[in-house]
Amino acid sequence: MSDAARITVARSAVLLGFLTAWELSGRFFDATWTSTPSLIAMQLADWAHDGLAWHIAVTLTEMAIGLAIGVPSGILLGLWLGRSPLPASLLRPFIVALNSVPVVALAPILIMWFGLGMEPKIALVTLVSFLLLFFNTFAGAQAVDADWIAALELMGATRREQFRKAVAPACVTWIFAGLKNALPYALIAATIGEMMVARAGLGFLITSSSAVFDMTALYAVLVVLMLLGAAVNTLAESSEAFLLRWRPTLSEAR
């Protein structure tokens, strides 16, 4: 048997074994706390006709709007501050302080400001993605090789040309590193916001099912969130690989 086939067989065996053990322990002992895979599957099938898509859409909308505001503003501020030495050195201790603060813990403030709808979740995703992109772009803009700028200046490049030819391309890798973090973090932030107070979304489904000890529903949401998280991670990684395909990878560079 080929190596790949052996791995596939082993993976299926692990998955099947796990699901069978779970199912049997629920059937023969007690399914109150552990539920069973079949119950969870039925719950998901039920939801598929009734509202699950809506909750997923709410969570995804919060992520999308938050990212659409936070990412560009973070990049712009990072580029500007990274190329402005005086404001940057004045603000440095504040930036360092901000970087060490657990921002998602500020969600209660946002709820106090924006109420119970989608707005505080969008604000939280915006804040988190803004900060991630800002810190990365700022670091990237400051790390631009000073020799390049000096050479461009010598050739008579304007500030605008320097920016377009040296600063922006040099920051791209940093920006994508930030973006790759921001995507999964947006899902985390939206979920946290929904778990605090909400009327819709996957985080709301988690808290509402755990509040009534509906374990089957709770596991079902976790399955959905797991698939969504895996999809978001795959998207983040493959889009980085695609957009930075011109860059030699570490193994090629060796």
Place this chain on the structure above:
Amino acid sequence: MTTHWIAIWFGRALILAGFLAAWQLASGTLIPKMFVSDPISIIETIALWIADGSLWNHLATTLVTLLLGYGLGAALGIAAGFALGLAPFADRTLAPFIAAFYGLPKVALLPLFVIFLGIGIESKVALVAVVVAFLLFYNTRAGVRDVDPDLINSLRLMGATQAEILRKVFVPVTLPWIYTGLRVAVGYALTSTVVGEVLSSNRGLGFLIESSAGRFNSAGVFAAVAVLVALSLLITATLTRMEVSSSRWRM
């Protein structure tokens, strides 16, 4: 050069003072006090909490949760990273399952932990441990894979035992990877602790934030956040200092 730095620090102090003064003045005039509180009320609230001792209780709860979860998660993550790093077949078999779990926002597991472990610190310790374990697992495994097989082969040729290879090759090679993981995990651990406390708990800084917000006591919310900011700054400063003193030998 010195005067330059004095000017920079003076500017920084000016920015901070200006920000606080603007906050104090705008509160109650431009913006309702209920939304932003003001610096003086915040300081008064902190002073009150220090006086009645409640601040130390909450701070101690948060720190104990953080340390227990961090220690437990790091131990689990490093052990799992070594185990799977040294067993390529098991590693490749389990990789997609681990990746799927990694994609799940871990805080979604908190209600599950609360149902099984209660509202006390155990559920938050479990959350922090899961978050930290994943980070340490991936870092340790990357470190184990980074080991040059030639080194192992030449040691084998020289007649080294498995234990000697582990001690002379794997530990020194993986140590910087584990160290990086440990460093990164601190921030995640603090975030998870506080978020866990905000979501469901009866003690801790996160609880202080959430319970004040629930009563629309904005001074309380900002006071708790200020303490949290101070705590994270203290932790970051300590780590930076440890890093400087532990990497002196490095080139």
